[in-house]
Amino acid sequence: MAKCYMLAFMSTVLRHQHAAMATATEIMQNLTNLFGTQNRMAKSQAFRSIMCKTMKEGSSVRDHVLEMMSYLNQIEFLGGVIDAESQVTIILQSLPPSFQQFKLNFEMNKRNYTLAELLTELQSAKDLMN
Structure with missing residues (x-):
């Protein structure tokens, strides 16, 4: 059920990439791999800003x-x-x-x-x- 909700609210491109995955957990792991570096970069920038x-x-x-x-x-x-x-x-x-x-x-x-x-x-x- 969670997988269905996730796919329903994704963009067409992301939905196509994740449709073959079996579980919502797999989808979440893949999304973290795809977009997690942006979070890391933002955190790094915030740390740099505060330290400088x-x-x-x-x-x-x-x-x-x-x-x-x-x-x-x-x-x-x-x-x-x-x-x-x-x-x-x-x-x-x-x-x-x-x-x-x-x-x-x-x-x-x-x-x-x-x-x-x-x-x-x-x-x-x-x-x-x-």
Whole structure:
């Protein structure tokens, strides 16, 4: 039954390629082989984006953190796993030198932030710097 539903919703070309397969599992495995590399490439691009991203001095910390959170969500959606502590560390490492005191306080106080809390704290720190 699953095979019938899968074939019914495929394009004509894909349906023709998969019609001779005996089970839905075979079809899924073949589809993964055909399209899985696109997922891998997208995940790789998201990882590259997040690791190369640095905030420019004077730009909006809120916009920067939201963009970083967007990349982290993309990675998670594509099956990548980055634990919460590492996510915070990645964002902190992407900040400019003007946030050095904030990073030092973070390390000294051994704080555990969620991404939302980190965003709020960074915005407050930025307001104090101004």
